[in-house]
Amino acid sequence: MADPIAVLDDVRARLAGQGGFERGPRQGDLTIRLHRTEGLPAAAVQLCAAGMALATVAATDDETTDDRDVKVRYVFEPAKGAGALPDVFVTLMLSLDPKRPELPSITPQVPAASWHEREANDLFGIVFVGHPDPKPLVVHDGWPKGLHPLRKRFDASFRPPVEPAEEFPHLVVDGEGVFEVPVGPIHAGIIEPGHFRFSTVGESVLYLEPRLFYTHRGLEKRIEGLSVDDAFYVAERMCGVCSLSHGLGFCEASEQVAELEVPRRARVLRTLALELERVYNHVGDIGNILAGASYHYGTSAGLRMKEALQQLNEHLTGHRFLRGFVAPGGVNLDLTAELARSIETAMAATSEALASLMERIENNPTVTDRLDATGLLPLQDAIALGVTGIAARASGVDRDARRDHPHAAYASESGLDVSVATDFNSDVHARVRVRATEVYESLRLIRVMLESMPAGPIRTAMPGVLPAWRIGLASIESPRGAAIHWLRSDEAGRIDRYHLRSASYANWPAVPIAAQSAIVPDFPLVNKSFELCYSCTDR
Amino acid sequence: MLTALLRSLRTGVVTIRYPEEPAQVPERFRGAPRIRTSSAFDALAPASVCPSGAIAGGGGQPRYSIDLARCLCCGRCAEASAGGSIEICRDIELATRSRKSLIIEVERGLDGHAFVLPPPPPGPEVADRIRRTLGRSLHLRHLDSGSCNACDWELTALLNPVYDVRRLGVDFVASPRHADGVLVTGPVTRNLEVAVRRTYEAVPEPRVVIAVGACASSGGIVGRSYASSGGVAEILPVDVFIPGCPPRPEAIIYGILLAVGRVRDGSPA
Helix, strand or coil, X not given: CCCHHHHHHHHHHHCCCCEEEEECCCCCCEEEEECCHHHHHHHHHHHHHCCEEEEEEEEEEECCCCCCEEEEEXXXXXXXXXXXXXXXXXXXEEEECCCCCEEECCCCCCHHHHHHHHHHHHHHCCEEECCCCCCCCCCCCCCXXXXXXXXXXXXXXXXXXXXXXXXXXXXXXXXCCEEEEEECCCCCCCCCCCEEEEEEECCEEEEEEEECCCCCCCHHHHHCCCCHHHHHHHHHCCCCCCHXXXXXXXXXXXXXXXXXXXXXXXXXXXXXXXXXXXXXXXXXXXXXXXXXCCCHHHHHHHHHHHHHHHHHHHHHHCCCCCXXXXXXXXXXXXXXXXXXXXXXXXXXXXXXXHHHHHHHHHCCHHHHHHHCCCCCCCHHHHHHCCCCHHHXXXXXXXXXXXXXXXXXXXXXXXXXXXXXXXXXXXCHHHHHHHHHHHHHHHHHHHHHHHHCCCCCCCECCCCCCCCCCCEEEEEEEECCEEEEEEEEECCCCCEEEEEEECHHHHHCCHHHHHHCCCEHHHHHHHHHHHCCCCHHHHC | CHHHHHHHHXXXXXXXXXXXXXXXXXXXXXXXEEECCCCEHHHCCCHHHCCCCCEEECCXXXXXXXXXXXXXXXXXXXXXXXXXXXXXXXXXXXCECCHHXXXXXXXXXXXXXXXXXXXXXXXXXXXXXXXXXXXXXEEEEEEECCCCCHHHHHHHHCCCCCCCHHHHCEEECCCHHHCCEEEEECCCEHHHHHHHHHHHHHCCCXXXXXXXXXXXXXXXXXXXXXXXECCHHHCCCCCEEEXXXXXXXXXXXXXXXXXXXXXXXXXXX
């Protein structure tokens, strides 16, 4: 593993004189308060040159505090290198005038920042000068100008009237034989809402512009001012199929703030549940991808595997989506010997059923023909857009938050070094293969955890009131990739701000790129190969 | 092909027989809360323990209520109740035609006991006209009005070989114009309000609206805010409410059958 201290020394040398250096938010992390907002793009370029990539952007409204400002934090993490990456985060922090918050956009240099900056413009009113595409992202039709829901003075109960939808602003492709195909937000299948505007010539997709954030529920506003215990239920419900990952990320971030040590057995049980979430998602997603390829035997096989695992979830945790298992300070329910045996039985069945399904796929040319060379995501685009998870690994990006930001049992138990699966074919087939390989690795991790489950308590008491004005930062490898949780406590020890950058949020901008090598009828297949959530993107 | 067929034959039938046979609920399953008879009124959990604001009253007031439409089934109120005065029940057939009957109303009795008021009578049969036109079969359009996707995935599960809802004459269709009604998941976000209205209007009459899950039934954990209208009933006339976060697949089946009068509130027809 590259030495985190060497990485930070490099960053200090590159950014010398540009700002004040301080430690945090975690032990061993680095935060740089930039003296001048004009220096931001150059500083971001320096971090990228040091092998780092953008993890998240968190804005806060501190107008009513002694700072009397609006802050923006660009959080970077190491992204280049072979094997485990150094476990550090580097934050570039800027203080802005709350009356006229303005700073230069880094999107021209760091494309991954594009949505983050548009979102901060909508929700905080921060102007990113030089953003190449500064139209609204989160707020839709008829939202009043100058009204920014995440500013503290905004009253969350205020409901501006909904105006009839006007045509949404998008790039219009012109030329002979070019047609626009509008799809959504309400789709033909049982899927979440989003709008896709295809510009096509014949069957070929020339350009795709998605419009998301239809399911924006204002959850980050909802969570402000809640106690940790109450806020947890909201965090857990940012998403259905990432419930465990997001609940766990929220807990780990708040436990950092409280400086709480979670008991060893609880850490292993959390990790076990995280792997169970990965397995049930991956097998179900393989089935859904096969639906996109019209291989219905495979779809049924995948759905049935997923169903068996969700029934296992319910036996273990009382909930088919693993809700209510994790809690701030540990876990709510213990593992009995009998339940451990049911996990072993279910894992053996999954392993056998998946091997059989994968063999059937690989030996069926009518299926592989659909999967091969469809939905290409080139490696350089995956890196530039900060793509994460399976979508990134199937394009050759060797990153996995379980290995690169080890936490819970990955950090403390032996035998849980995650072997990261990558593929270089960058197509739908590669995404299927990486999923299958990851399931086998998860089954191995689960076996190791069941064999060496430490004894002891499963929960420590979480203080009802957090220490004031502390920041927690966690990266959790959800089934769809790394989710970054950024949390800050307020004066009263409640949640001042919680920002979730889900894996889907990072990956959505890659879908139009992958769609450009596809024909319109293959779009569902391409889309399902990413299998992104709308809800934890939109929040 | 042959191996696939053999494998299928070896596997046999995996489909459950709900509703003819009762749903199998595992031991750790957490359902909705229930007030245990002859509990002390003061032993009931304070309203502040509920993360979704389903509990009102108590704390000096003589009235207390739990709104099952808002309930996340997290079990916190049971943990915070003295002497087991609130218990978590395992019944999943909670769907109802009347929003009011999902609210458990409790009064403080003269002897200090919690006195649970009888639920209001179930609303009028939605379904008379619908039943005459649509019969016992329903073709439904899924309408995501801003859900967290858990309810959506449970609707997908209805099509898997275990629940196989088509065996009951129920199916999901691609267009609202082919539908007898909508299954709505989510609290109706601001950004979806127009699409929700338009989808509903595209369904030919008579049409059924089924609110699936806590968010659709009441706003749930999302509540009412700048981004959420706080439940489908704020936008559309709802025929059946299915509580749960999310409701289990059998609970959704129960709610769908209730919409066409194939089960009655509380018992199979």
